Amino acid sequence: MCRNIKPLFNFEPPATKNEVHDAALQFVRKVSGFNKPSQANEAVFHAAVEDIEKIVRKMLKQLETHAPPKDREIEAAKHRERSKLRFPDRVTA
Incomplete structure (x- = not known):
């Protein structure tokens, strides 16, 4: 699975149109092999x-x-904590 595709189901507030579009775009990029066709x-x-x-x-x-x-x-805070543990040398903004 693409690392940039985030789960979109069962969030409050619900996924936005932009989030759905970004996930679809990332999926098509991955499957086609094109970043820009x-x-x-x-x-x-x-x-x-x-x-x-x-x-x-x-x-x-x-x-x-x-x-x-x-x-x-x-969920974003949990993700940041996992990233810190996984990549301790990286500085996050």
């Missing part, structure tokens, strides 16, 4: 991002859980 592939690349975006939004609306929603700030 050539002009010949640009239309297909962007169409794929839009299609995946729609599917992800639909999926997020339909998923069900009994777990309480996760707090974005708490």
Whole structure:
């Protein structure tokens, strides 16, 4: 899985359109091998991002859980702590 694709389900507040778009874009980049497609592939690349975006939004609306929603700030703090343990020499801003 791409490291830059973050879980989007069961957060309060819910995932934004930008977050869903960014995840779809990262997925298409990974699968296609293009960071930026050539002009010949640009239309297909962007169409794929839009299609995946729609599917992800639909999926997020339909998923069900009994777990309480996760707090974005708490999850981000946990991620920062894991990063500090994993990469102690790196300085984070």
